[in-house]
Amino acid sequence: MSPTQSERLDELIVRMDERATLAQIRARLEAGEDPATLVEECNAGMKRVGRLYEEGTFYISALIMAGEIIREAAELLVPRLEAARSEGGGKMVIATVRGDIHDIGKNMVIALLDADGFTMVDLGVNVPPEQVAAAVERERPDVLGLSCLLTSGYEALRETIDLVRRESSAWHPHLPVVLGGAAVDAMVKERLGADAWCVDAARGLGVVRALLA
Ligand code: B12
Numbered sequence: 001m002s003p004t005q006s007e008r009l010d011e012l013i014v015r016m017d018e019r020a021t022l023a024q025i026r027a028r029l030e031a032g033e034d035p036a037t038l039v040e041e042c043n044a045g046m047k048r049v050g051r052l053y054e055e056g057t058f059y060i061s062a063l064i065m066a067g068e069i070i071r072e073a074a075e076l077l078v079p080r081l082e083a084a085r086s087e088g089g090g091k092m093v094i095a096t097v098r099g100d101i102h103d104i105g106k107n108m109v110i111a112l113l114d115a116d117g118f119t120m121v122d123l124g125v126n127v128p129p130e131q132v133a134a135a136v137e138r139e140r141p142d143v144l145g146l147s148c149l150l151t152s153g154y155e156a157l158r159e160t161i162d163l164v165r166r167e168s169s170a171w172h173p174h175l176p177v178v179l180g181g182a183a184v185d186a187m188v189k190e191r192l193g194a195d196a197w198c199v200d201a202a203r204g205l206g207v208v209r210a211l212l213a
Helices: 009-014 018-030 035-055 060-083 104-115 129-139 151-168 186-192 201-212
Strands: 091-096 119-122 143-147 177-180 196-198
Touching (some): 009 035, 018 035, 035 104, 060 104, 104 177, 104 201, 129 143, 151 177, 186 196, 196 201
Parallel strands (some): 091 119
């Protein structure tokens, strides 16, 4: 099945057509399409909804509805990504920083990296620096991922990176930290001393692979 422009998943998500979105995902999976492509189309839909919200066209209720469609889509897609799972990635601890409850992007990153063979340890949202540091100490990951969508989250990002670096130095000379989410960019990455940042999950995969190479 080859979706026309009007049938694309991102378009259906923008139209909040939950039934058609899920039906199309089922049909395209059935036809053998790569679930990662479908994840990216859902991702694009959520980003478009976000932009329409920012422009004032959509209200917050649209964000919540779109988030619910994405959650249901993920229920169909994640098991397929897992079925195609390759082996031999590293281990990542990932969290949305203190004060921030956004998790749609983080969950997409988890789905894609997990499918690529990474062992993902998800700490959830609104995670204080001490909790991240404790999990890093317990799990001894190869890389730490932090998601931050609020500019008010910079202080939490800084505290988390500083604490983790201090506490992990006994067993890792420099634990790589990768940032993602709407509030981060190259300047934030530089200022906070992170190792990489990225704007979407697909690029995130390449960035994390490069960090661990
Ligand atoms: C959806 C949404 C919500 C939903 C969140 C639902 C959920 N479960 O996550 C709800 C409605 C709950 C919400 C609440 C709020 N939101 Co909001 N929200 C958004 C919105 C529109 C889209 C975010 C999203 O899901 N995008 C789609 C995903 C797929 O993209 P993504 O998050 O960028 O993730 C991708 C990459 O960044 C990357 N990535 C993300 N994390 C990571 C981590 C790693 C390690 C890696 C490698 C990659 C990576 O990969 C992802 C997949 O490709 C954004 C707008 C925007 N431009 O982002 C505002 C936005 C982030 N929200 C905003 C605000 C202000 C709020 C509220 C404070 C509103 C309020 N007044 O209550 C609250 C925050 C409450 C809190 N304490 O956190 C502002 C932040 C402004 C700022 N400068 O700080 C934004 C930018 C909107 C705006 N312009 O005003 N929000």
